[in-house]
Amino acid sequence: MARKTNIDPDRGDARTRLLDAARDIVRSQGFAATSVDQLCKAAGVTKGAFFHHFANKEALGVAAAQYWSETTGALFATAPYHDHADPLDRVLAYVDFRRDIIAGDLEAFTCLVGTMTQEVYHAHPAIREACAASIFGHAATLEPDIEAAMKARGIKGDWTAASLAAHTQAVLQGAFILAKAADDPAVAIDGVDHLKRYITLLFQASPMGGQHD
Amino acid sequence: MARKTNIDPDRGDARTRLLDAARDIVRSQGFAATSVDQLCKAAGVTKGAFFHHFANKEALGVAAAQYWSETTGALFATAPYHDHADPLDRVLAYVDFRRDIIAGDLEAFTCLVGTMTQEVYHAHPAIREACAASIFGHAATLEPDIEAAMKARGIKGDWTAASLAAHTQAVLQGAFILAKAADDPAVAIDGVDHLKRYITLLFQASPMGGQHD
């Protein structure tokens, strides 16, 4: 199992290398604009290997989303923002952590599953579902801390921990889009700063605060 | 000028119909996955007409972004949210207006230029620039009201009117992505509600409020 390629050994097995290539190329070009040949070339693998591991291009998209979930999941699980005593501090430290990641090329810090969802949500429901699982699964890891922070401060706004957790991801995704449009990572950092300010204000407000309408 | 097509008359000239088709199809399939033939078929136009009006597919993308700017610009310019005496009310009414638009199919209310940017920012800088002009141009229409609201309430946070205006667009774009992932417009509405809450809190806070770090 996990045999190495003739073309380009010493870089792991074909499947992993194809998924790595997909992560990088799809992030900068999108899913539809990325051809199977291009992926094979980048991974140093032939088409035979590609269709041995993936039934079709859509299946690679699904696998890439899952691979993204696993790798980023591991990154966030071991990140230092969990090491705060206060739950609100953990949430704010998460936002800071996301802020610190934003640097260098856009392809390096933007979100694969956000990019793919936007593009293929209609044509490839299977990929859409895998992306949704990745996004909302990651958001769910924030929920306990948000919930605990609400309880600790007696916050009872017209919003839920799940909704705020999802919103953090929405702000990040939107910040990435604007950064791509402006071709400037600083725009993304601006968005994260607004997010941190929002969370801070939410938990500064009176226990019943943050309501409107 | 503006001659009608043989294939499908009584629907305006070929150029406009191609741009209408691009708006609808690209929103649901993305730019790369949309073929010229598909656009021609949907517009009731032949390839000859397509390449008469657009030098290449990229040029259509640029024109589609500009067309989007013009049509949505007219929509927002005549929208009723401008009819409030207080500038902050105008800003909040804008957010309400954006909220009300979210209904029905995702392809009907999501943003063409946000979708395109995400996909082609690297491969087609010309389209990226046209999308950026659309997004930040629209954001700029909010700036005077935000600025006036800040002045009226003596708000001096560590953020600018331009940055908050941009952030409104980031939240909307991100909300659209999550709605696509979840295949549920309600997710987008949640995001807009958080945005309104944020703006409300920003202007409720003490004059020097909303600072952190």
Add this chain to the structure above:
DNA sequence: CAAAACATACCAACCAGTCGGTATGTTAAA
């Protein structure tokens, strides 16, 4: 040796873009 993991060769469909031609004005000189 059996089966998984690759490589090679190939195909039909589709792709963006081209090109020669037609239909319908518009302009302006005779």
Add this chain to the structure above:
DNA sequence: TTTAACATACCGACTGGTTGGTATGTTTTG
């Protein structure tokens, strides 16, 4: 006012290259 010259708008067959996918052969591993 006729008409020649020119411009714009559009048509549709065609092309060279690319696409996702397949069929089959070879190599490695357990």
